[in-house]
Amino acid sequence: MDLTQDVISGNRLALSRLLTLIENQDERGLSALDELYPRTGTAHIVGITGPSGSGKSTLVNRLALDLVDRKEKKTAIIAVDPTSPFSGGALLGDRVRMRDLSERPEIFIRSMATRGALGGLARATGEAALAMDAAGYEVILVETVGAGQSEVEIARLAHTTVVIEAPGLGDDVQAAKAGILEIADILAVNKSDKPNASITANALKAMLEIGEELRKASGEEDMHWTVPVLQVSALNGEGITELSDEIARHRDWLKKSGAWESRSRDRSIDLVERLLKEKLFDEWRGRVDKEGFEQAIAKVNGRVLSPRQALEILLQRSSKN
Amino acid sequence: MDLTQDVISGNRLALSRLLTLIENQDERGLSALDELYPRTGTAHIVGITGPSGSGKSTLVNRLALDLVDRKEKKTAIIAVDPTSPFSGGALLGDRVRMRDLSERPEIFIRSMATRGALGGLARATGEAALAMDAAGYEVILVETVGAGQSEVEIARLAHTTVVIEAPGLGDDVQAAKAGILEIADILAVNKSDKPNASITANALKAMLEIGEELRKASGEEDMHWTVPVLQVSALNGEGITELSDEIARHRDWLKKSGAWESRSRDRSIDLVERLLKEKLFDEWRGRVDKEGFEQAIAKVNGRVLSPRQALEILLQRSSKN
Numbered sequence: 298m299d300l301t302q303d304v305i306s307g308n309r310l311a312l313s314r315l316l317t318l319i320e321n322q323d324e325r326g327l328s329a330l331d332e333l334y335p336r337t338g339t340a341h342i343v344g345i346t347g348p349s350g351s352g353k354s355t356l357v358n359r360l361a362l363d364l365v366d367r368k369e370k371k372t373a374i375i376a377v378d379p380t381s382p383f384s385g386g387a388l389l390g391d392r393v394r395m396r397d398l399s400e401r402p403e404i405f406i407r408s409m410a411t412r413g414a415l416g417g418l419a420r421a422t423g424e425a426a427l428a429m430d431a432a433g434y435e436v437i438l439v440e441t442v443g444a445g446q447s448e449v450e451i452a453r454l455a456h457t458t459v460v461i462e463a464p465g466l467g468d469d470v471q472a473a474k475a476g477i478l479e480i481a482d483i484l485a486v487n488k489s490d491k492p493n494a495s496i497t498a499n500a501l502k503a504m505l506e507i508g509e510e511l512r513k514a515s516g517e518e519d520m521h522w523t524v525p526v527l528q529v530s531a532l533n534g535e536g537i538t539e540l541s542d543e544i545a546r547h548r549d550w551l552k553k554s555g556a557w558e559s560r561s562r563d564r565s566i567d568l569v570e571r572l573l574k575e576k577l578f579d580e581w582r583g584r585v586d587k588e589g590f591e592q593a594i595a596k597v598n599g600r601v602l603s604p605r606q607a608l609e610i611l612l613q614r615s616s617k618n
Numbered sequence: 619m620d621l622t623q624d625v626i627s628g629n630r631l632a633l634s635r636l637l638t639l640i641e642n643q644d645e646r647g648l649s650a651l652d653e654l655y656p657r658t659g660t661a662h663i664v665g666i667t668g669p670s671g672s673g674k675s676t677l678v679n680r681l682a683l684d685l686v687d688r689k690e691k692k693t694a695i696i697a698v699d700p701t702s703p704f705s706g707g708a709l710l711g712d713r714v715r716m717r718d719l720s721e722r723p724e725i726f727i728r729s730m731a732t733r734g735a736l737g738g739l740a741r742a743t744g745e746a747a748l749a750m751d752a753a754g755y756e757v758i759l760v761e762t763v764g765a766g767q768s769e770v771e772i773a774r775l776a777h778t779t780v781v782i783e784a785p786g787l788g789d790d791v792q793a794a795k796a797g798i799l800e801i802a803d804i805l806a807v808n809k810s811d812k813p814n815a816s817i818t819a820n821a822l823k824a825m826l827e828i829g830e831e832l833r834k835a836s837g838e839e840d841m842h843w844t845v846p847v848l849q850v851s852a853l854n855g856e857g858i859t860e861l862s863d864e865i866a867r868h869r870d871w872l873k874k875s876g877a878w879e880s881r882s883r884d885r886s887i888d889l890v891e892r893l894l895k896e897k898l899f900d901e902w903r904g905r906v907d908k909e910g911f912e913q914a915i916a917k918v919n920g921r922v923l924s925p926r927q928a929l930e931i932l933l934q935r936s937s938k939n
Contacts, residue, residue: 331924576933603655
């Protein structure tokens, strides 16, 4: 009946329950996470991102099976769905995925959908990863759709970021590709059977080389990771073992170069700062009179005060209380 | 030589300079924005979002030309690029776009690329829209790539959100479409010449109808906006006038239903809260001893304290100072 003990002992139902509590920011979940926190820090968190239509989900499923079968790693999947379809959409997605992998007790899948709240998705994902880490999952695959701000945030959460591309989807795809290169540790071009897959892979390699040149010109060197470009096929399984091996090689590189340590530290700072900002705002809300706040908003809305001017007035009011 | 006066009088160079100052969070830009703020609130802000490869940029260009030529509206474009390609990528994009529309003095284009900072992109975009509004632009088209958290945030900034889809890009596209429906006021299926365009349009209509059913079942009614699904072709210009007309019709609906007012108010609250959170954190940073903060982070990183426990200790320390 002790949630944290049940999670530690590998009870899947207990982990599911904990994740729901965390997603709802329920105090029981958050204090369970406090208790579990000393047991975290060993899992390898791998972000997998790319545009919709690139076949990510199938690839993630294949990768999870390789990690479990060939590498004998307990693996968890977090499928992040930033804009939830009406309601319960993530749950439906969960069920479809579950069906594929349901016979595998070494694999745990969870979908997350959070709407609205600024940074809410990144927070919930980070906390879910901590819970899975404490539950003994050795690799956590965090799958995200699209290439927006949330991906950049989730990349910050991961030790290793894999970017999936599909062969030439359209005209402004080239620009999007260049954009996402910044966060990639490994690039995988899916659908390697398609005729233009190698064209896409070569274009990506060329772009990465420009980046390398820029880096060398700026004098940055020592223990540098060169982003590999792989061709894979989620459909027929081609290239999956290579991808899995590259992920493991990146982990080794992180450990050897000291980047694992520095990324962990960045993540700790990020976690604490995020909590601080929320807490400070909540405290402030409790201190300021509601009427004063409403008045200030009305003045901003009526264009009498600019938002910055309203801020100054509100801070003065609250410092008096 | 007075930046705000020059912006008000329609000097494009002055507006460009102001936008750069704002993007860099330069005090001169921010106080100019304070001065300009009373002149804002009239522009119709239209978010245009959709996956890469959907032909958004071409569509936005066409739409801007229709707004200027047929509707005689001064139009500004903000092209948001969440993950910047190496550096200067947004600038390059700017130049390509500029070439297409450069002969049109009634159109103003600006690309924005912000990396990292949580909520930084939404903030910079919001402030840029205010500056353009004050400069007399009547319609502001905010173009975003992808379907991530940033799109949801930018949708919150817009009065009207247009979601662009391309005919069936791939296997998990269906789910992505369902996801983005929540933020759409108008749906446009681009590439109407492609054979599967009408299949996609019909699928979207069917999904929207489910949403309508859910809404009716929950008893929500009165002055409800029914999301139209249009077929357009950015390439040959088909459906652009219809899209432009639907955008104008949505503006009229917003005004009549009171939604314009309530969305404006939400935006004011959002602006002030965002500034407050940043300011409170900065103030707190100034109050806490740097050494204490470093120690707490080290303990979190060493798994001695959970982030929440570190937060409590830090807040206690700072309240003593």
